[in-house]
Amino acid sequence: MTPVVSFAGVGLTYPGPPPVVALRPADLTINPGEYATVIGPSGSGKSSFLNVVGLLDRPTAGRYELDGIDVGGLKEADRTALRGRRIGFVFQSFHLLPYRSALENVALAQLYTGPPAREREARAAEALAKVGLSHRAHARPTTLSGGERQRVAIARALVNNPSLLLCDEPTGNLDSATAAAVLELLDQVHASGYTVIIITHDPNVAARGQRIITIRDGVLHD
Amino acid sequence: MIERSRLSVRDLVGEAISGALQRPSRSVLTMLGTVLGIGAFVAILGLTATAGGQIDKRFTALAATEVTVEDVGADQITHEMSFPADASSRVRRIDGVVDGGVYWPVPLPDPTLTGAPGMPGDGAGLTLYAADPGALAAMRPTVETGRLPDAFHTSRRERVAVLGPTAARRLGISRLDSHPAIFINGTPYTVIGVINNLQRLPELLLGVVIPSTTALSAYGPPTDAPAKMLIETRLGAAKVVAEQVAVALRPEAPDRFKATAPPDPQALRGNVTGDLNALFLLLAAISLVIGAVGIANTTFVAVLERTGEIGLRRSLGARPQHIAAQFLAESAALGTLGGLIGTSLAVALVVGIAVANSWTAVLHPSTVLPAPLVGTLVGLLAGLYPAMRAARTEPVEALRR
Numbered sequence: 001m002t003p004v005v006s007f008a009g010v011g012l013t014y015p016g017p018p019p020v021v022a023l024r025p026a027d028l029t030i031n032p033g034e035y036a037t038v039i040g041p042s043g044s045g046k047s048s049f050l051n052v053v054g055l056l057d058r059p060t061a062g063r064y065e066l067d068g069i070d071v072g073g074l075k076e077a078d079r080t081a082l083r084g085r086r087i088g089f090v091f092q093s094f095h096l097l098p099y100r101s102a103l104e105n106v107a108l109a110q111l112y113t114g115p116p117a118r119e120r121e122a123r124a125a126e127a128l129a130k131v132g133l134s135h136r137a138h139a140r141p142t143t144l145s146g147g148e149r150q151r152v153a154i155a156r157a158l159v160n161n162p163s164l165l166l167c168d169e170p171t172g173n174l175d176s177a178t179a180a181a182v183l184e185l186l187d188q189v190h191a192s193g194y195t196v197i198i199i200t201h202d203p204n205v206a207a208r209g210q211r212i213i214t215i216r217d218g219v220l221h222d
Numbered sequence: 223m224i225e226r227s228r229l230s231v232r233d234l235v236g237e238a239i240s241g242a243l244q245r246p247s248r249s250v251l252t253m254l255g256t257v258l259g260i261g262a263f264v265a266i267l268g269l270t271a272t273a274g275g276q277i278d279k280r281f282t283a284l285a286a287t288e289v290t291v292e293d294v295g296a297d298q299i300t301h302e303m304s305f306p307a308d309a310s311s312r313v314r315r316i317d318g319v320v321d322g323g324v325y326w327p328v329p330l331p332d333p334t335l336t337g338a339p340g341m342p343g344d345g346a347g348l349t350l351y352a353a354d355p356g357a358l359a360a361m362r363p364t365v366e367t368g369r370l371p372d373a374f375h376t377s378r379r380e381r382v383a384v385l386g387p388t389a390a391r392r393l394g395i396s397r398l399d400s401h402p403a404i405f406i407n408g409t410p411y412t413v414i415g416v417i418n419n420l421q422r423l424p425e426l427l428l429g430v431v432i433p434s435t436t437a438l439s440a441y442g443p444p445t446d447a448p449a450k451m452l453i454e455t456r457l458g459a460a461k462v463v464a465e466q467v468a469v470a471l472r473p474e475a476p477d478r479f480k481a482t483a484p485p486d487p488q489a490l491r492g493n494v495t496g497d498l499n500a501l502f503l504l505l506a507a508i509s510l511v512i513g514a515v516g517i518a519n520t521t522f523v524a525v526l527e528r529t530g531e532i533g534l535r536r537s538l539g540a541r542p543q544h545i546a547a548q549f550l551a552e553s554a555a556l557g558t559l560g561g562l563i564g565t566s567l568a569v570a571l572v573v574g575i576a577v578a579n580s581w582t583a584v585l586h587p588s589t590v591l592p593a594p595l596v597g598t599l600v601g602l603l604a605g606l607y608p609a610m611r612a613a614r615t616e617p618v619e620a621l622r623r
């Protein structure tokens with residue numbers, strides 16, 4: 001079985017000056033269907049980890065394979081395509097476009113890598129149904145509650161059927177009741193077969209994972 | 223192996239339009255400069271063409287083939303004309319001349335014109351003109367009955383007359399088969415023709431015309447109003463004829479004549495509108511620059527405001543050029559829309575002004591059709607820098623918020 005994420009001595013040092021070691025070289029394997037959480041205090045290197053895994057930044061050391069593809073040697077255009085196709089991002093601040101409906105926001109994820117235009121709406125509607133928001137398909141994000149917004153964002157992350165759902169503090173902007181509902185949804189997404197990584201500083205969130213990875217001063221511990 | 227990200231033209235246009243329309247009031251304000259600039263360009267060019275069209279309409283072939291020569295050197299005391307006796311045949315020798323001749327109002331203060339000798343005059347208000355056959359021909363007469371005087375009448379100073387319709391009616395002349403006569407201060411003149419129209423100098427229709435040689439020997443040279451020469455030229459020859467006519471008439475004293483050719487229609491159009499247009503076109507260009515700055519500014523602000531969106535799109539697989547294309551297309555959409563609105567308003571304005579003046583609106587497709595594209599170009603130029611900035615935004619930075 002090919003791991004979804006495979007780190008071999010992957011590290012990230014910001015050049016500075018002064019140089020900052022954000023991720024100490026580490027080995028890490030996330031297999032398909034795993035539900036991993038990454039927890040650490042502020043400044044521990046969580047965002048750096050997310051950026052490397054999410055192909056938003058290049059590691060300065062080691063070899064990173066995503067779905068068995070060595071992404072180190074790829075051109076930027078290929079990394080961008082891979083990011084769009086294989087990784088579904090969920091952000092703390094949702095990043096929904098305020099002037100588009102929930103459905104349009106979900107459909108947007110298919111603009112650069114997805115199927116032809118005529119198939120997009122149906123797929124977006126399907127993804128919205130998965131997160132239980134069919135009835136809000138034509139609502140603007142500004143009229144949605146925080147929990148609903150994050151569910152739209154999760155639908156958007158799922159619409160391209162990614163290999164990895166990468167969530168950065170997905171409940172950071174939500175009250176605890178709404179947060180619980182969103183985590184419930186992420187549990188369901190995992191149960192339906194997705195590989196999920198949640199990055200958080202909240203031990204209660206981290207506890208939902210089958211596998212908890214801690215990060216401190218750039219060092220990863222399983 | 224890895225299929226690269228793409229952004230179809232259709233999707234790009236869709237994104238651009240929804241981007242440009244997402245803040246309608248801001249977009250309207252942004253487009254204002256472009257609307258004004260392009261509207262002003264189209265309106266000025268349309269109004270110029272429309273006004274020029276009026277000149278074209280008035281500026282018929284008739285006017286374009288007419289040269290008049292004034293006698294500016296007539297003797298102040300003897301009133302002797304500058305025109306030589308053979309003026310007609312001299313100008314006819316100039317290349318491009320169709321016909322021409324001399325005419326003048328006969329210097330008889332209050333002539334009595336009657337239809338029968340001794341009758342009280344009922345010719346009040348009728349004017350007596352002297353004209354040689356060439357001048358009459360150049361007036362483009364329509365003869366109702368009879369004929370016009372010719373070289374025979376002129377050379378023999380025959381006492382013959384041609385009447386306009388008013389004169390004929392007042393003097394009771396309707397048929398010519400009995401060789402009727404009219405009397406000028408009691409002297410009989412045989413009426414040889416009645417004309418009912420003159421395309422040139424229609425004022426002569428109100429009078430009685432006698433041969434120039436007859437008039438000269440009977441009443442002397444013109445005194446108050448000097449003699450003039452009317453020349454008909456071939457189309458396009460008027461200017462050249464006007465340049466040559468004075469020398470042809472009197473090679474030794476050409477400055478005794480002032481020849482007037484019709485103005486060049488192109489120059490005429492330029493005169494009517496030239497200076498003012500330059501000013502307005504300059505103002506239009508300034509509006510257009512302001513319009514471009516407006517679009518650039520709005521697009522730049524949008525790029526800053528939508529940093530998060532840029533980061534999101536990059537995370538969804540957008541390449542830097544897709545981001546650049548999107549913002550460029552948005553600014554181009556704003557420019558195009560501004561151009562379309564400006565063009566529409568300008569066309570409405572030109573048509574409105576034309577209708578109000580009962581003119582024919584003239585809008586050349588070559589100015590109207592490219593106008594919205596000028597808006598597109600303005601938008602593209604304005605979007606260049608913001609789009610570059612947007613493309614350079616690092617996704618990691620953009621997503622940090």
Ligand SMILES: Nc1ncnc2c1ncn2[C@@H]1O[C@H](COP(=O)(O)OP(=O)(O)O)[C@@H](O)[C@H]1O
Binds near residue numbers: 041
């Ligand atoms: N672009 C950067 N340049 C230099 N240092 C950075 C940069 N981004 C993060 N760092 C540093 O790297 C370390 C890890 O940061 P980060 O990954 O953002 O941690 P976290 O997300 O857990 O707060 C911190 O010390 C931070 O100051």
Ligand SMILES: [Mg+2]
Binds near residue numbers: 043046047
């Ligand atoms: Mg962070």
